[in-house]
Amino acid sequence: MAAAGDAPRRILTSIDVEPEHQRAARAAFSEAGIPPQRTRVIGGDAVQVMGRLTDGAYDLVLVDADEESYPAYVDQAVRLLRVGGVLAVHGMLGHDKVADPASRDTVTTLLRDLGKALRDDDRLLPALLPVGDGLLVAVRR
Numbered sequence: 718m719a720a721a722g723d724a725p726r727r728i729l730t731s732i733d734v735e736p737e738h739q740r741a742a743r744a745a746f747s748e749a750g751i752p753p754q755r756t757r758v759i760g761g762d763a764v765q766v767m768g769r770l771t772d773g774a775y776d777l778v779l780v781d782a783d784e785e786s787y788p789a790y791v792d793q794a795v796r797l798l799r800v801g802g803v804l805a806v807h808g809m810l811g812h813d814k815v816a817d818p819a820s821r822d823t824v825t826t827l828l829r830d831l832g833k834a835l836r837d838d839d840r841l842l843p844a845l846l847p848v849g850d851g852l853l854v855a856v857r858r
């Protein structure tokens with residue numbers, strides 16, 4: 718058993734394409750008391766940036782951005798997570814439209830198909846939590 722003081726020094730990485738939102742992330746981390754050397758805010762398109770990050774080096778990946786790119790973010794996230802790490806994907810209920818078969822717009826269909834793909838992905842152990850707009854969490858096997 719490791720004492721809290723022995724915990725590895727983790728880094729919190731945030732990616733956002735908007736400079737204003739990057740500033741907001743830095744301010745939020747600072748207000749939360751996280752030392753700047755423990756955070757990394759990277760500007761740019763998340764698919765491009767994630768593609769440059771190290772395989773199997775992350776404990777948690779939270780996806781919360783443009784839904785059109787969710788499949789690409791999830792592909793990258795699965796690669797980035799260590800075994801036992803957790804993928805969290807925000808908004809998977811799609812404002813309750815995902816569960817409505819009559820809703821077939823592009824984003825709803827994308828989220829519905831992504832949910833099925835995650836359920837069937839042998840690399841993941843997923844659960845959809847009915848909180849907010851639906852938080853899908855999945856443990857990387």
Ligand SMILES: C[S@@+](CC[C@H](N)C(=O)[O-])C[C@H]1O[C@@H](n2cnc3c(N)ncnc32)[C@H](O)[C@@H]1O
Pocket residue numbers: 732733734735738761762763764781782783786
């Ligand atoms: C709903 S907000 C999420 C904010 C954050 N997760 C939070 O809870 O405060 C979506 C964010 O995704 C960012 N975003 C949209 N498209 C992006 C992209 N292609 N690459 C990186 N960030 C993107 C937006 O700038 C915005 O800050």
